[in-house]
Amino acid sequence: MTDVPAAVREDHHADVSGGWLRPAVFGAMDGLVTNIALIAGVGGGGVTPHTIVVTGVAGLVAGAISMGLGEYTSVRSQNEQLAAEVAKERRELERHPEAEARELADSWVRRGLPRELAEQVAVALGNNPDEALRVHVREELGVDPDEQPSPWTAAILSLVCFSIGALVPLLTYLVGFTSLWLALGVGALGLFVAGALVARFTNRPWWMSGGRQLLLGMAAALVTYLVGRLIGLGGPLG
Template identity: 70%
Template sequence: MSAAPPPAATIGEHHADVAGGWLRPAVFGTMDGLVTNIALIAGVGGGGAAAGSIVLAGTAGLVAGAISMAIGEYTSVRAQNEQIAAEIAKERYELDRHPEAEARELAGLLVGRGIPADLAEQVATALRDRPEAALRMHVQEELGVDPDDRPSPWVAAGSSFSCFSVGALVPLLPFLLGFGQLWLALAVGGAGLFVAGVLVARFTGRRWWRGGLRLLSLGALATAATYLVGRLVGAGVGLS
């Protein structure tokens, strides 16, 4: 005897929220905050700056980066939503003016997805008399988006701002706690990178240790590059 299907109320509950507009800016914000401030601290410290100067530079980098990330996310998500709204308005206009042609177009799209031609024509014909349902179907098929489920630019901005701030704060913690060793700040930042990589891997279903090592390796490359630049510039201006 085959197993009974799961109750309808439980279907889909295991899926993550991928359309809310917060996950991508949260991930990028945390990563950018960590990498940016670790590299900034490495460059300034490598140039021979004192602990107070490193804290000043790191704090400025945290504030400037968080604001920049928030503005960028807000602008990009709002521009995307406005573009989608314009395309939806265009599709609505075509449905109002040319319903027969749009029905044939939708039937062709459904056939292209493997639906039998007669069934695709029946669906398109039925939707022709239901303008809102037809609009939703056209938008989903032609644009690949749900017109009723678009990300919020404010959520994206807030998520990016807060997560960048948290990430950028991690390598500053040793200095703020009274430790003046550059290597300790870089080690704490490296641990933060590894943890961030593990968390991303948990969201995406990848192996946790690969995610951690990948982000740690990329951060190490950025840190090494800025440290070397800091050493060279510091020597050129007489700081190191």
């Protein structure tokens, strides 16, 4: 079978503009780290397993809602700001088309395009107002106005992935075990697996991505555990 050049295939690049990967990864990692650290902190204080479960579930619910609302508001605000800038650029194109064409041509000349050709293309582009607007926005703002992330997608993914991540360190308690160290061990495994899965989208070594997330998450758990031991009851760990 003859290889098809990547440049002529529509699927030769991953979708980096849909806005789903960042909230999914951020939600899952935040859920894992937040609840592992939370459980380590209260567990280090010597509270009962029941209290750890109540604390972990409360952290899961509150964190998931907070993440969902935060992602929705953040992405919605970003899109609204972009819409305002696009409207501003549209007005400039309507009022000062020649100046905008010169500005676009100048940006292409700085990239190495011959002046005459750059000006010809900029003027010809002005005959198609919609395409001219898209090109000007991409050149001046560095974004595509037609490919913006959905605030609802970001919110739902963040909420769901946070919940899944936050559930992992609670699993051992929910099935009947009472050992803090076992719960933290399962959480550590979850951190490594989550980091390794992210490597599938970034083409980085899976063990490096997993190890990095494990190290960062366990560092957070160690800090909260020590704080819990200092100000808590100082009881047995189970």
